[in-house]
Amino acid sequence: MRDTDRSFIAGFLDADGSIYVRLKPNSDYRYDFQIVPVIVFFQKKEKVLILEHIKDLLNVGYLRFRRDGIVEYTIGDHKGLRKIINVVLKYAVLKKEQLILMEAILSYKGSVKTANDFLILAKMIDKFEDLNYSKKRSVKSQQVKSRLIDKGLL
Amino acid sequence: MRDTDRSFIAGFLDADGSIYVRLKPNSDYRYDFQIVPVIVFFQKKEKVLILEHIKDLLNVGYLRFRRDGIVEYTIGDHKGLRKIINVVLKYAVLKKEQLILMEAILSYKGSVKTANDFLILAKMIDKFEDLNYSKKRSVKSQQVKSRLIDKGLL
Numbered sequence: 001m002r003d004t005d006r007s008f009i010a011g012f013l014d015a016d017g018s019i020y021v022r023l024k025p026n027s028d029y030r031y032d033f034q035i036v037p038v039i040v041f042f043q044k045k046e047k048v049l050i051l052e053h054i055k056d057l058l059n060v061g062y063l064r065f066r067r068d069g070i071v072e073y074t075i076g077d078h079k080g081l082r083k084i085i086n087v088v089l090k091y092a093v094l095k096k097e098q099l100i101l102m103e104a105i106l107s108y109k110g111s112v113k114t115a116n117d118f119l120i121l122a123k124m125i126d127k128f129e130d131l132n133y134s135k136k137r138s139v140k141s142q143q144v145k146s147r148l149i150d151k152g153l154l
Numbered sequence: 155m156r157d158t159d160r161s162f163i164a165g166f167l168d169a170d171g172s173i174y175v176r177l178k179p180n181s182d183y184r185y186d187f188q189i190v191p192v193i194v195f196f197q198k199k200e201k202v203l204i205l206e207h208i209k210d211l212l213n214v215g216y217l218r219f220r221r222d223g224i225v226e227y228t229i230g231d232h233k234g235l236r237k238i239i240n241v242v243l244k245y246a247v248l249k250k251e252q253l254i255l256m257e258a259i260l261s262y263k264g265s266v267k268t269a270n271d272f273l274i275l276a277k278m279i280d281k282f283e284d285l286n287y288s289k290k291r292s293v294k295s296q297q298v299k300s301r302l303i304d305k306g307l308l
Binding site: 003004005006007008009010011012013014015016017041043044046047049050053091093094133 | 157158159160161162163164165166167168169170171195197198200201203204207245247248287
C-alpha cells in the first residue's frame, strides 16, 4: 500500500474512527467474559463510498447498514485488526496510543493462562476509558475481579 | 509539506470536514448578499490536539472554542482556502467535487462585474446543497434573483 493511502486512512481514523475493547459477560467463556476488540468507522449512508474505498484498500472487515441511516465499517478479527494497526500506526496522531494499546492487548490475550493473567488483561482494557475520554468511565476490571473471586479462581 | 501530511489532512477532511459557501443577506454589499466560503473541522475539545496539528501543518485559519465543548477549526480567507484546497485536492476522495467547486467559486467571484454574473455565482453555490446531501436544499439563487429583480438590476 502507498504511504499516502496509509496516511489518508490514519487521518480518517483520527477524525472519525473508534478503537475500543468490549468485555462482554458471557458464561460460555472460561472466565465468564468475552473479549471483543474492535475498530469501527461511522458515516451517514450517503457517504458509504468513502468506507468502501478504505475497505478496498485494507481488504479486511465488513460494512453494516443500520436502520437509522448510519453505516458502520467494522474490523473485529485479530488478523484484520493487526493489519489496520500496522497500516496506520506510523501516521496516526490522535489515536496512536489506542492503536498501541490495542496491539498490546491482542498480543497479551494470546498468552493468558491464569485468572490472574485475565485480570491483568481486563486492567489493560480499562485504559481505553481514559484514552477515549469515555464519560461512563466504567471500571470493567472490578467486575471481572469480583466474578473471578466468586468463581473461586482468585 | 510531505505527501503523507497532505493525504492525512485529506483523510481527516473526508471524514470530518465541511466545505460550503454561505450567501448571507447583507445590504452593505453591492448585490445585497455576502459570499462566505468556508472549510471547517469540528471536534470535541478533548481532541483539540489534532486540530492544532493540522493547523500547524497548514498555517492558515483559526480555532474557536464553543461553549458546548466543540472546537471549530475554520478557514475562511481566500488565501487560506486556496492553500488547503491545493494541499488536499490530489488525495481527497469523498470531498473532491466540493473542493473543485470551491476553487471555481473563488476564481469566478473575482471576475463578477454584473448582476447577472452574480446570479451565476449564486447558482454555483446552489450546487453545494447537492454535494453536501443537505436536507434543506434551499435554492439560494432564487432569493438572489428575486432581490436583484427588486433592485432593478436584472
